[in-house]
Amino acid sequence: MSAWGMGIASTAAAPPALSGSGKGKKVVILGAGLAGMTAAYELGKLGYQCQVLEARGFAGGRCQTARKGFRLHELGGDAQTCVFDDGQYINHGPWRIPLHHQSTLHYTRLFNVPLEVMVNDNDHSFVYLENGGPLANKRLRPAQLKADMRGHVAELLAKSVKTNQLDQALSADDKTLLLDYLAHEGQLAGADLRYQGRSGRGYSVNPGAGLTTGTPSDPLGFRDLLASKVGKVYSAVQDYPMQNTMFQPVGGMDAIARAFEKRVGRQIRYRADVQTIRHGENKVTVSFKDTGSGKLSSIDADYCLCTLPLSVLRNIDTDFSPALKAAVKSVAYAPVGKIGLQMKRRFWEEDDHLYGGHVLTDMKAINQISLPSTGWQSKKGVLLGYYHYMTDAIEISALAPAERAEFALAAGQNIFPAYRASFDSAFSVAWHRVQYNLGGWAEWTDENRKSAYPLLLEGEGRVLLAGEHLSYLTGWQAGAIESAWQQIEKLHAKASA
C-alpha cells in the first residue's frame, strides 16, 4: 500500500476470519437488529446453533422504513398507520451509508442489496436562519456562503501579505505562492486581488443560448456575513462520516434488514419479549413472553449475545453483577424525532431546482428539512420535515401525530411557498417513545466511556453485549455490525478455549 501512499487503514472492512468450529454449541442472541443478525449469520457459518429472540414481529431493530401500511404505536401515544402512496417511503431510522462504513457496505455487496447515491451535500440547497442577524429569514445557499466568506477572507489575507504584515511568518517565496493560492481560492480579481463575486456563487441570470452570457450576482457583504455568523454553517471540509459518496439502498433502508432476515430468519423467534437473563457456570437461561399469547417460555444456551439497547436491557430482570447493572443504567439514550411528509408535488425540484440534500435552519425543533434522493423528477415525494434531538425531540414528541405534522408544515412554509398546499400525509416517530428501542442511540459522556464502557465491552461470564452502543460509531449501522464482529470473536475464543 505504501508505494501508493496514504491508504487509510480500515479497521473493519470484513468480518473476523475465525478458525475452528462452533458445532454443537448453542448461542441465544437477544434482538434481531443488525448486530443480532450479523452475529447469527457469522456464527451460523461457523456451525453454531443460534436462536435469536426478537420482541417484534419483524427483524431489523432500528433499521426500518415506513411505507403504506407500516404501523407504529408509541408508548402512551396514538397509533399511526402510514398511508403514503405505493412506492413512497421514509427511512425513519438510519438513512445514510457513508463510504467509510465498509462493514455495512460489506453486507450490501455480499447480499446484493442495490444501492443508490444519497445526496448529502448540495451547494444549491438553502440555509435559512431566524437568528441570522442582517441575513436572517433569507433563503441563502451554501455555494453563496462558501464563495463569499472564503472570498472575503482570502482578500483580507492577501492584503496583509501584500502590505508585508506577515513578513515574519513567511519567506518571499512563500508570500508569492500564498498570494497565488489565495487568488485561486477566493477567485480574486485584478492586481489588487479583490473579491467581487464569482460564478460558483450563482448567477442572477444563468448563461444560455444566443446573447445570454450569464449575469453575475453580487456577493454578500463581509460585515453582514460576519455579523450573521452564517459563514460558520459550513467548514473547510465535511465531517468525515458525512462526506461524498453517501449511499442508500434502493427502495428503503430496510432492504438491509430484509437481506439479513432472508438468511437468518429461520433462527429468529419473533414476538419473543425477553423477561429474564440468568447465567451460571455451564449455561445461560433466557425467559421470554410471547407478545401475542402471553405465554412464557425459556431457552437454555451455552452463550448469550445481548444486542438489546441498554435503554431496554436496564428494565430486564438479570443476574448481572451490581457493577454491570450500574453500567447498563448509566448510559443515556438520545431522544430523537423524525417526520416524513408526503408531498403531492416535488416543488423543491420543480420550483427551486433542489435535488436532494438538506435545507439547514435554526427554526425551533426543525434543524433540517431533507429532500429525497430517489424518484427524481417523478410526481410525488416524501421529504424529511424535521430531524431533531434532545430537548426539542422531547417537546415535540409530546404532540399527537397530527399536531407534529402541523408543526412541521408551519415551519417549512417559511422556506417553501408551496409547502402546506402540497401536503398529502405524514408519518412521524419519536424513538425514545418506541417500545423495544427507547431512544435513538447511546449518548456517551467522556466520563462513562471511561467507567461503564469497559465493563459493558467485557460482558460477564457467558453473556456478551453488542450493538452500536459499544462502538465509536454510535447511531450508525456500522457501529452495530462492527460491534457484533468484535463480540463474536470474543465469544468464539471463549467457546474454543
Place this chain on the structure above:
Amino acid sequence: MSAWGMGIASTAAAPPALSGSGKGKKVVILGAGLAGMTAAYELGKLGYQCQVLEARGFAGGRCQTARKGFRLHELGGDAQTCVFDDGQYINHGPWRIPLHHQSTLHYTRLFNVPLEVMVNDNDHSFVYLENGGPLANKRLRPAQLKADMRGHVAELLAKSVKTNQLDQALSADDKTLLLDYLAHEGQLAGADLRYQGRSGRGYSVNPGAGLTTGTPSDPLGFRDLLASKVGKVYSAVQDYPMQNTMFQPVGGMDAIARAFEKRVGRQIRYRADVQTIRHGENKVTVSFKDTGSGKLSSIDADYCLCTLPLSVLRNIDTDFSPALKAAVKSVAYAPVGKIGLQMKRRFWEEDDHLYGGHVLTDMKAINQISLPSTGWQSKKGVLLGYYHYMTDAIEISALAPAERAEFALAAGQNIFPAYRASFDSAFSVAWHRVQYNLGGWAEWTDENRKSAYPLLLEGEGRVLLAGEHLSYLTGWQAGAIESAWQQIEKLHAKASA
C-alpha cells in the same frame, strides 16, 4: 419569489410559448442531434411539417453511448467495435447533466427518462501530480488538501488578527467574529488557534467498535502545500456547472436521444448526407446523398434550420453570403479524446473505497480518470481512462485504438496497483476525427464572439442556425436545446410575419 429571496432567474427552463400555427409550412432541419430533434419536436407541436436530414443511421449527434456492438470508424483510422459486456457502457460524448441545466431536465422529465446521480465531487478520491514538488507522485485526497490548506490559512490569518495587524481593516467586533469564523472554518484548536489536523481530512485508523476511537492523521505541512501548489486544485466552491446535484440517465446518456427519436423519428431521413444548401426568396433547397446507395436527392422547404456543427457546415456547398461563410469558417472546434476501459473488477471500490468521482492528475494527456456512478458494488465496471483536449487530444488520437488503451493503462497503473491486471477491453473516441462531428465543441475566442457570433445567430434569409455552438453553454446538451428553442422562436416569427 422575492418574499423567499434569492431566486435565480432561469433563462430557459421551458420551451418558448409560441402562439399561432405552422400548418402548411415546411421546415427542413439539418442534423438529428439534440438541437435538431428539439426543433422538430417543438415545431411539430405547432403544426409545422418538419423533415430532418441525418447523415448517420441513428439520431442523437454527439449524445452517444458506446456499448456492446457500437461501431466507430474514425476518419483515416481503424474501425472499432465495442466489446464491453452486456450492461457495461461509456458515455463517450456528453456524460453529465448539471442541476442548472433545466432545459435538458425539462425533456428528461417530459419524456420520463430515468435519472441517477452522477458523482461529480468526491472528497475521498485522489489527486496525483507528477509536478507536485514536495507532494509529487502521491495519492493525495481532496479532503486532505482542502482541510489542510484552509486550516493553515485560517491559522495564519487568525494570528494576524490576534496580533492586531489588521486593526485598520477590522473593528473590535469584526475581529471577534472573524476569529470565531476562522476557528470554525479551519477547526483551529486551543487558545492560540492552531491547525493540527481534523477528522474531515481522514483518520489513520477509522473509528470503529470497542476501543477503536479513531486515530487522527497528521496534516500536510503548510510549506509543502504551498510549494507543491496542490492547494490550488480546489477552490472555495465548485464551478457553477459542476456543482451538486449532477445527473446521468440510467443506462446511458443516449436514453435522451432515444426518447427524442421515439417522438420525432418518423420525420428523420437517416443516411442523408447534406451536399448543398441553396436559399432564395421563396424557398430553401437542400440536396443530400444517401450514404448507402450514393443516390442524390433534394428537398424544398419554406425554411431551413441547420444544426450541423460549424466544423461540418464549412465543408458544405452553400450560397451563404461571403460574410456568413467566413463566420462559419472562423470558429475552431475542440479536439477532444475519451477512452472507456472495462475492468474485470471494481478495484477502485473494493481496494480504495472510491465510489464515483474523478481522480485528477497532471500526467501527460490523462487529465482525469473518472469512476463510474452506476453499478455500485457489482463485479465489472467501465471507467474513463482519460479525458483530454487540444494538443494532447491531437497527439493521442494519432495512435491506433490498442495503443491508446496501452497509453491509458500505463498511466493509470501509477495510481492504482490493480489497473493493468484488471483490464478487459477499451473503446476510445477522438471527436475531431469523427465524421459528421469533427470536434468536441465550438471553441469561441473573445474576438469572434464579437465578429462571427452575431452573424451566425442571425442566419440568412430562410436559413437559421442552431446548436451548442450558438450558446454560452458550449459543449453542453443544454446549449443545443436552448439554442434550438431560441432559433425556432425566430423561425416562427418569420413564418408568421
